[in-house]
Ligand SMILES: Nc1ncnc2c1ncn2[C@@H]1O[C@H](COP(=O)(O)OP(=O)(O)OP(=O)(O)O)[C@@H](O)[C@H]1O
Ligand code: SF4
């Protein structure tokens with residue numbers, strides 16, 4: 001099936017999926033599996049000072065229930081804007097076009113009251129900085145019970161019991177004591193667990209974690225990712241994780257999208273992507289050794305050259321000014337297409353294995 005027919009990469013084929021690290025390999029849920037989230041040709045443009053910022057430029061992907069998809073890419077590539085667009089969390093200066101279907105119903109253009117009903121209940125989001133998301137003047141217990149009662153008709157005692165359950169679910173020790181504490185009394189890792197508990201309050205089917213572990217030390221980061229993985233498997237949730245951390249994406253996600261200048265430039269099951277990188281941009285992100293034997297949780301290396309100006313994107317491949325393989329053919333935009341089973345990229349001169 002070609003990109004022209006569908007506009008998005010299909011669910012990766014079973015064989016390439018099994019190339020995933022053995023502990024995360026699981027049977028193919030089938031190309032025919034209905035996606036929980038289906039994003040097609042998503043575009044977001046901001047009006048800023050008389051200019052237009054093209055933040056997301058035709059992003060398409062599918063996320064079936066119960067899977068973890070990582071979106072990676074350097075700062076400004078449109079990762080956060082693309083997920084905020086799904087949640088109706090962009091300012092009025094944003095124009096969103098394209099489609100994002102959640103369980104068959106359209107999110108783009110959904111009026112705010114309906115969107116509010118879906119936020120939390122169907123799709124919940126955890127951000128990088130829990131200190132900004134939690135209310136510093138409110139006890140943890142009240143913040144969780146408010147989230148619980150916003151989605152379920154429960155009295156105070158039942159909501160408190162549910163809050164304790166949620167804190168147990170996110171493995172916060174002595175949950176009863178935490179309920180009467182304020183955010184500043186908790187460590188960064190504990191606060192992030194509280195945020196996840198709040199996000200889980202309405203049992204969402206999709207959890208979006210936008211750099212949710214970036215502010216944490218490496219050990220706590222791994223613990224939170226393990227927790228997300230366990231919750232994903234136990235609750236059958238889909239997880240969309242956004243990260244700068246390639247090691248984290250390789251370790252935990254089943255599928256990875258690499259974004260550049262607001263579009264997907266490479267997409268594959270994680271094992272395939274890291275073992276057989278094809279985009280020069282992804283290779284640059286991975287540094288000299290595009291393999292899984294990179295140091296775990298190594299931060300995203302900076303790539304030489306400037307990220308493109310989103311108010312004046314060049315014609316052709318947007319990576320050309322920074323690409324050592326660029327030639328005259330790159331003045332034409334390379335199509336984003338499935339060149340190998342389950343492996344999509346947009347490049348005229350893909351990297352060869354071992355190069
Ligand atoms: N409200 C806004 N108005 C104008 N431009 C915006 C707005 N919000 C984001 N942008 C621009 O959209 C582009 C994509 O931003 P986005 O936050 O999605 O990047 P990102 O990939 O999440 O980066 P990071 O890794 O730094 O979080 C950036 O150039 C950013 O400046
Ligand atoms: S299309 Fe050309 S410029 Fe773009 S990444 Fe490939 S080789 Fe580089």
Ligand SMILES: [Mg+2]
Pocket residue numbers: 079080081210
């Ligand atoms: Mg971001």
